[in-house]
Amino acid sequence: xxxxxxxxxPNWRFTSEEYFERLVGPNLDKAVSELLRExxxxxSIECVFFLRMYWDKRPEKQDTxxxxxxxxxxxxxxxxxxxxxxxxxxxxxxxxxxxxxQEWLRSNGMSQEPSVAYFPDSFGHSPALPSLLKAAGxxxxxxxxxxxxxHPSSYHExxxxxxPRPHSSAALLMKESRCADFIxxxxxxxxxxxxxxxxxxxxxxxxxxxxxxxxxxxxxxxHDPSDRNVSGKIRRFARQLASYSxxxxxxxxxxxxxxxxxxxxxxxxxRYNRIHYPATGMWALNAGLDDxxxxxxxxxxxxxxxxxxxxxxxxxxxxxxxxxxxxxHELVDLLLLAEQLAVLPENEGxxxxxxxxxxxxWWHAAASNHHDFVTGTATDHVVRTxxxxxxxxxxAEANAAIEGLAPRxxxxxxTTSAPLPEWRRHGDILEISTPxxxxxxxxxxxGSILRAWNPVTQAPLLSVSNYLVSYRDSxxxxxxxxxxxxxxxxxxxxxxxxxxxxxxxDRDGCLEAACTVxxxxxxxxxxxxxxxxxTAVRFRVEGQxxxxxxxxxxxxxxxxxxxxxxxVPGGIALRPLQKIYAPTFWPAQSLVHFQDSASGRGIALCLxxxxxxxxxxxxxxxxxxxxxxxxxxxxxxxxxxxxxxSGHERSRHVCEYALxxxxxxxxxxxxxxxxxxxxxxxxxxxxARAGLRELAASLVxxxxxEVMVTAVKPASRGGGTIVRLSTCAPAGLPVEVNVRxxxxxxxxxxxxxxxxxxxxxxxxxGVRLTMPGAIASVRMLT
Numbered sequence: 012x013x014x015x016x017x018x019x020x021p022n023w024r025f026t027s028e029e030y031f032e033r034l035v036g037p038n039l040d041k042a043v044s045e046l047l048r049e050x051x052x053x054x055s056i057e058c059v060f061f062l063r064m065y066w067d068k069r070p071e072k073q074d075t076x077x078x079x080x081x082x083x084x085x086x087x088x089x090x091x092x093x094x095x096x097x098x099x100x101x102x103x104x105x106x107x108x109x110x111x112x113q114e115w116l117r118s119n120g121m122s123q124e125p126s127v128a129y130f131p132d133s134f135g136h137s138p139a140l141p142s143l144l145k146a147a148g149x150x151x152x153x154x155x156x157x158x159x160x161x162h163p164s165s166y167h168e169x170x171x172x173x174x175p176r177p178h179s180s181a182a183l184l185m186k187e188s189r190c191a192d193f194i195x196x197x198x199x200x201x202x203x204x205x206x207x208x209x210x211x212x213x214x215x216x217x218x219x220x221x222x223x224x225x226x227x228x229x230x231x232x233x234h235d236p237s238d239r240n241v242s243g244k245i246r247r248f249a250r251q252l253a254s255y256s257x258x259x260x261x262x263x264x265x266x267x268x269x270x271x272x273x274x275x276x277x278x279x280x281x282r283y284n285r286i287h288y289p290a291t292g293m294w295a296l297n298a299g300l301d302d303x304x305x306x307x308x309x310x311x312x313x314x315x316x317x318x319x320x321x322x323x324x325x326x327x328x329x330x331x332x333x334x335x336x337x338x339x340h341e342l343v344d345l346l347l348l349a350e351q352l353a354v355l356p357e358n359e360g361x362x363x364x365x366x367x368x369x370x371x372x373w374w375h376a377a378a379s380n381h382h383d384f385v386t387g388t389a390t391d392h393v394v395r396t397x398x399x400x401x402x403x404x405x406x407a408e409a410n411a412a413i414e415g416l417a418p419r420x421x422x423x424x425x426t427t428s429a430p431l432p433e434w435r436r437h438g439d440i441l442e443i444s445t446p447x448x449x450x451x452x453x454x455x456x457x458g459s460i461l462r463a464w465n466p467v468t469q470a471p472l473l474s475v476s477n478y479l480v481s482y483r484d485s486x487x488x489x490x491x492x493x494x495x496x497x498x499x500x501x502x503x504x505x506x507x508x509x510x511x512x513x514x515x516x517d518r519d520g521c522l523e524a525a526c527t528v529x530x531x532x533x534x535x536x537x538x539x540x541x542x543x544x545x546t547a548v549r550f551r552v553e554g555q556x557x558x559x560x561x562x563x564x565x566x567x568x569x570x571x572x573x574x575x576x577x578x579v580p581g582g583i584a585l586r587p588l589q590k591i592y593a594p595t596f597w598p599a600q601s602l603v604h605f606q607d608s609a610s611g612r613g614i615a616l617c618l619x620x621x622x623x624x625x626x627x628x629x630x631x632x633x634x635x636x637x638x639x640x641x642x643x644x645x646x647x648x649x650x651x652x653x654x655x656x657s658g659h660e661r662s663r664h665v666c667e668y669a670l671x672x673x674x675x676x677x678x679x680x681x682x683x684x685x686x687x688x689x690x691x692x693x694x695x696x697x698x699a700r701a702g703l704r705e706l707a708a709s710l711v712x713x714x715x716x717e718v719m720v721t722a723v724k725p726a727s728r729g730g731g732t733i734v735r736l737s738t739c740a741p742a743g744l745p746v747e748v749n750v751r752x753x754x755x756x757x758x759x760x761x762x763x764x765x766x767x768x769x770x771x772x773x774x775x776x777g778v779r780l781t782m783p784g785a786i787a788s789v790r791m792l793t
Contacts, residue, residue: 139581332387351707372405429544458526497645611675
């Protein structure tokens, strides 16, 4: 089955307008013409972004496009605005992406509601992707990038026969399961039928061509529709795919970046069947990815069930362009706050107008999920001229909506009444004491933590910690230097090697210590915040990495962990300390927890925004704070194939995090998600905005601390208010959701695309349900 699909990055090397005029518009014109000429032909579009642009710029073709979509011949392989990265955006941002694209289709008379979500070029995936997709009403998926598989950027390593890399997801699928189709099970038990493109999403691009590749930038192929060429390619593709198929069906994707359609595709396949099927018994046809998975689903019982964590594919993009990432998250946070305020009883009647005011900001927020946007892998030109302006405009629109909805009067968060921690100086040592910990900061070690201990048991908690480590990084926007042959990631210096005077303040009822250090010629500000009433120590780093440098924060925990627990979009993942690379940096959303294998004592790292975290076997913990690795270079000069974009971080970044010391027990027994949520709910600087968040959060509450309200919004489809719930507890947890000041008339369980699944029992101002998994959506009618 040859599935011809678009793969149109909204803004990677060029802006969306530039891509549309040069490539997408002409490509889609050709696709529509081919569909009209061959009535049995199917062409798939992987996301809605450029379809909307085509709709707006080609009004004379709207009726044709609508008809082709409704006939299923212009096939959507997702309802998303983009093909999202599912590691760095929050779960709500990903779900909203899938909703916004679906609503654009529906509002323009297109009835397709895809059951498949295709991620052709995302650089790894959340291990809880099945949970996210199930929550949005998808049962089918397809992916390409998993850890350990070959990529053109590693062709110079082929001589070493290093692929698939041992103990990787690619090795699991290719050597152990030997199957490209599998049931993917998420941490909460959610399952989707998934296909993996073993030979990349461009495997069939050369079906009717000869040469090297049809890459849009440097095409090195000529069109050759002869039977000899086409039939030979079909046989070759079949041989490549048959080794990894547990069913009689083979899927060959045709969908390289921005390539145009194959002329007369259906006629070429018909010719093959007419001439060669009697001898080979192999039938070739053009169809959609969902058609293929529907056939495979009939033989579901022969497929393996896998709890897959297809990471780390690459690790550099977890922290590339940190200021851009911060804006992506800030925009979504502000939009969610605006929606919550709009449905407060005191703002009755303003929800519809607010929705209109922030509609375009939400579109750009969804677009920022793209695997070349939030990842930071676009060119400097695209970031500067399109991505950042979109985010800045959206942030301004969201702030304007919030200001218009905010109640008058002072809504500042009241500072804690707990006494300040005790502190004193011993020469160049600053000692801070609370009932939970005692910490010494050393000026002669760059203001870093010298040691920490429990004041009751005297047990050590930390050795030298919270110092900055600079690495010379030959990696770039996608990969860190130690990920590829000929690259390197070498320690270049530590902030603890130079003295730094410490200043002490009383800030918002907390004790704050600060110092300024120099790293590779760049000035970096480090801050600590201590509170007698909290088990946590909060930290902040403000600065910029020098070019071709990655700067981490290092902690000496003294623990001997065997694995880490961290939250990912859609759930909690348990991960090994090392996989493929040493060190292995993992993407975490807001928390990381590990414990000593012997004592059970542990440490939790809480993050204000997603970050890259590594833990070595000796318990040394590292968080990437700043990164400015400009471009991948092997052996100091060789660019990596497919990774020729360079980028520069030109702004100072703020990295906020906190540390919690835990007793014996895992992340669940220590309620780490709840502790992290409460800790991060209050920003570093108390403000009226924090008070607004408390007010917005007071509208909808639950009777289960483990169940979090992540969104409250006016319904986009149907009536009422949509409430999104999330939990890290096992599926089946009963919960009651209550709405302040509003009796309910009815409530329905729905999916994230706001399609009702069934009624729910109501109790006055509350509704009862059993969590179907990590995520639930509820429609409330008042």
